[in-house]
Amino acid sequence: MYLLCTISVEKLSYCMTASCLNNRPAANVQDKQCGGGNTVEMETYITIAIGLLTVVLGTQCADNTWGGLYPRESESREVRSLDGLWNFRLAPLEDPEKGFREEWYAQPLRKTGAVISMPVPSSYNDVTQDKALRDHIGWAWYDRTFYVPTRWQEDKQRVVLRLGSAHYNSIIYLNGVAVTSHEGGHLPIMSEITSGLVYGQENLVTVAINNTLTPETIPQGSITYHDDLTRYPPGYFTQSYNFDFTNYAGLHRPVYVYTTPRTYIEDIFVTTDISGTDGIISYDIITATTKIGPKRLNDAPGCSMKVLDKDGSHVTSAIGCQGSIMISNASLWWPYLMSEDPGYLYTLKVAVSDTEGILDVYPQKVGIRTIGWNSTTLTINNKPVYLRGCGKHEDADIRGKGVDYPLIVKDFSLLKWLGANSFRTSHYPYAEEIMDMADQEGIMVVDECPAIGLSGFGETLMNKHISVMEELVHRDRNRPSVIMWSVGNEPRSDQAAAKDYFRLVVAATRAADATRPVTKVVAATKAEDSSRPVTCVLNRPKYKEYAGSSLDIILVNRYYSWYSDTGHLEIIKLQTVTEFTEWHELHNKPVMISEYGAGSMPGLHTDPAFTWSEEYQAELMLQNFEAFDELRKKGYFIGEMIWNFADFATPQEYNRPGACMKGLFTRARQPKLAGHLMRVHYWSLAQKIDNVTVPEGVGRLGSVYNWKNL
Numbered sequence: 260m261y262l263l264c265t266i267s268v269e270k271l272s273y274c275m276t277a278s279c280l281n282n283r284p285a286a287n288v289q290d291k292q293c294g295g296g297n298t299v300e301m302e303t304y305i306t307i308a309i310g311l312l313t314v315v316l317g318t319q320c321a322d323n324t325w326g327g328l329y330p331r332e333s334e335s336r337e338v339r340s341l342d343g344l345w346n347f348r349l350a351p352l353e354d355p356e357k358g359f360r361e362e363w364y365a366q367p368l369r370k371t372g373a374v375i376s377m378p379v380p381s382s383y384n385d386v387t388q389d390k391a392l393r394d395h396i397g398w399a400w401y402d403r404t405f406y407v408p409t410r411w412q413e414d415k416q417r418v419v420l421r422l423g424s425a426h427y428n429s430i431i432y433l434n435g436v437a438v439t440s441h442e443g444g445h446l447p448i449m450s451e452i453t454s455g456l457v458y459g460q461e462n463l464v465t466v467a468i469n470n471t472l473t474p475e476t477i478p479q480g481s482i483t484y485h486d487d488l489t490r491y492p493p494g495y496f497t498q499s500y501n502f503d504f505t506n507y508a509g510l511h512r513p514v515y516v517y518t519t520p521r522t523y524i525e526d527i528f529v530t531t532d533i534s535g536t537d538g539i540i541s542y543d544i545i546t547a548t549t550k551i552g553p554k555r556l557n558d559a560p561g562c563s564m565k566v567l568d569k570d571g572s573h574v575t576s577a578i579g580c581q582g583s584i585m586i587s588n589a590s591l592w593w594p595y596l597m598s599e600d601p602g603y604l605y606t607l608k609v610a611v612s613d614t615e616g617i618l619d620v621y622p623q624k625v626g627i628r629t630i631g632w633n634s635t636t637l638t639i640n641n642k643p644v645y646l647r648g649c650g651k652h653e654d655a656d657i658r659g660k661g662v663d664y665p666l667i668v669k670d671f672s673l674l675k676w677l678g679a680n681s682f683r684t685s686h687y688p689y690a691e692e693i694m695d696m697a698d699q700e701g702i703m704v705v706d707e708c709p710a711i712g713l714s715g716f717g718e719t720l721m722n723k724h725i726s727v728m729e730e731l732v733h734r735d736r737n738r739p740s741v742i743m744w745s746v747g748n749e750p751r752s753d754q755a756a757a758k759d760y761f762r763l764v765v766a767a768t769r770a771a772d773a774t775r776p777v778t779k780v781v782a783a784t785k786a787e788d789s790s791r792p793v794t795c796v797l798n799r800p801k802y803k804e805y806a807g808s809s810l811d812i813i814l815v816n817r818y819y820s821w822y823s824d825t826g827h828l829e830i831i832k833l834q835t836v837t838e839f840t841e842w843h844e845l846h847n848k849p850v851m852i853s854e855y856g857a858g859s860m861p862g863l864h865t866d867p868a869f870t871w872s873e874e875y876q877a878e879l880m881l882q883n884f885e886a887f888d889e890l891r892k893k894g895y896f897i898g899e900m901i902w903n904f905a906d907f908a909t910p911q912e913y914n915r916p917g918a919c920m921k922g923l924f925t926r927a928r929q930p931k932l933a934g935h936l937m938r939v940h941y942w943s944l945a946q947k948i949d950n951v952t953v954p955e956g957v958g959r960l961g962s963v964y965n966w967k968n969l
């Protein structure tokens with residue numbers, strides 16, 4: 260856990276790495292990469308850094324690795340959205356620190372220069388016609404004003420500002436004073452702002468965001484200066500990264516101001532177990548009292564809770580800040596298509612009280628289920644599961660990675676239309692609003708952190724990686740939909756340093772997900788007491804790979820007949836069966852394919868199938884399905900996830916038309932031939948494995964699949 264005071268020093272070092280942008284290399288110096296050992300002009304960044312340090316140190320300390328419980332209304336809490344149109348300005352590429360030097364945060368942005376309207380939540384890149392905005396590297400500034408009622412002050416409320424995420428690095432100011440900062444683009448940021456507010460008058464919130472990625476950010480990236488003046492203009496630099504999706508930036512998720520009483524529920528940790536037909540909810544409630552202002556506490560706070568069923572009817576009650584509740588004949592949380600009523604959620608209405616009565620109430624959703632795994636099988640509620648899913652992205656036109664409710668509903672509707680039961684949050688933690696839907700719809704999630712394509716494996720990177728995993732686990736550990744943690748995607752784990760690196764990152768993840776301090780009801784015998792399996796998505800050759808030995812379940816990406824043997828669909832089955840058999844034999848763990856697929860241009864048809872046609876993508880899937888059928892019979896192949904759910908935006912390059920085209924759906928979420936085929940395949944599996952009735956209309960569009968399976 261870092262305090263803001265100390266993170267400001269970390270921020271300082273970030274500013275130093277981001278100062279690649281501030282420090283132009285002298286002419287005639289060879290191209291070099293930021294963070295990779297280039298020389299920088301110390302004087303410049305020290306000046307900037309000191310400026311920032313002064314700003315940040317002038318504020319109260321706050322834990323900025325914990326985004327707090329999601330803002331939810333209750334009897335004791337009010338939630339106000341700050342979403343909408345904010346004012347926005349980019350820092351000039353050639354003078355990135357201008358906003359700090361001129362203190363753009365000290366007054367409304369419109370007073371220090373021109374602004375445009377910027378929707379929140381949204382990525383900023385694609386909302387205008389401006390290429391400079393789309394391609395910006397460095398600092399961007401947002402601000403808006405808002406009011407809070409004097410009633411909040413009179414009632415001695417604690418007030419919190421919370422951003423769902425800010426990509427990638429951010430400093431947040433309230434009324435000109437830095438209140439918190441955060442590194443990492445996909446997890447929430449919270450700051451108590453009670454004493455910084457003016458009540459009944461206008462308040463100003465300003466956010467400075469920097470999207471620069473370096474070898475020591477997660478994910479990694481690098482800035483390259485092009486110093487050959489015969490080929491590039493002076494000061495020319497570009498950013499590159501080890502992943503193919505667009506590095507969208509901005510305030511991607513909702514921003515809230517919310518209240519709690521001064522003594523409040525700080526955190527809740529639940530795990531669940533089942534015993535016969537009974538469900539057991541173990542809980543640990545952390546209460547806190549704000550240090551600011553008079554305390555209302557007359558006595559040590561006590562906790563109590565009511566359990567409500569899905570319809571809001573009272574089931575049972577309990578007293579105490581730690582303990583277990585038994586629910587007889589419990590309705591279990593089941594994945595979609597494994598029950599008539601999937602995604603069953605109880606509500607734990609948690610209350611903290613003193614001798615005068617109830618102070619704070621928070622409604623916490625709970626799904627009662629168990630997860631188990633051994634060397635061949637993954638189980639939910641003691642029943643083996645086979646994952647039928649997709650790798651996804653948070654991605655859509657105009658809004659980029661911005662949370663969009665219509666899109667969330669559409670995507671879950673499409674997953675269910677497919678007969679899928681799972682997805683992976685490739686390649687970063689998704690918005691809490693998406694995770695809520697997964698909980699509620701019974702869609703299982705492999706919850707991945709933003710460590711994509713990592714290399715280097717030094718201590719600084721590892722500490723940051725561990726800290727991101729801890730943040731992620733802290734945010735999502737109460738979610739029944741999360742059935743596995745993924746510590747990364749396709750690390751360069753053929754580097755020997757990966758062995759210890761992943762051993763330690765995985766161990767830290769298990770420890771972060773440690774089960775109940777109270778009763779340890781779940782998985783008490785598992786190493787490091789983890790309640791979920793930990794994986795990492797691998798793609799290196801299995802016999803020269805150092806991460807697999809630390810994992811609970813082996814997930815592997817393989818693109819036979821696309822990135823290797825392109826055009827030779829007939830080799831897929833042999834190579835896939837051999838590959839996954841060997842992974843299992845090597846590690847004696849369950850295995851699954853986490854990515855396979857081919858790009859297709861919607862509307863491009865060829866017969867016989869040819870690369871990039873819809874037929875090629877579909878034929879490649881059919882070959883893979885045959886391999887999976889054979890692997891499934893071996894008893895340790897626990898799932899398949901195609902790459903990708905939908906086409907998604909990529910940077911400009913010559914081998915992709917502005918998007919990765921491996922989607923079952925177009926970016927606008929219309930099915931390609933592959934989507935229709937997958938629908939038949941997944942429903943057919945659901946029928947075979949989960950004994951479900953296939954809905955009318957599946958496969959209606961032609962004999963794209965082996966009908967006898969239905």
Ligand code: BDP
Binds near residue numbers: 854
């Ligand atoms: C895989 C990556 C994924 C890419 C995919 C592709 O995990 O993020 O989009 O390749 O190239 O290696 O389509």
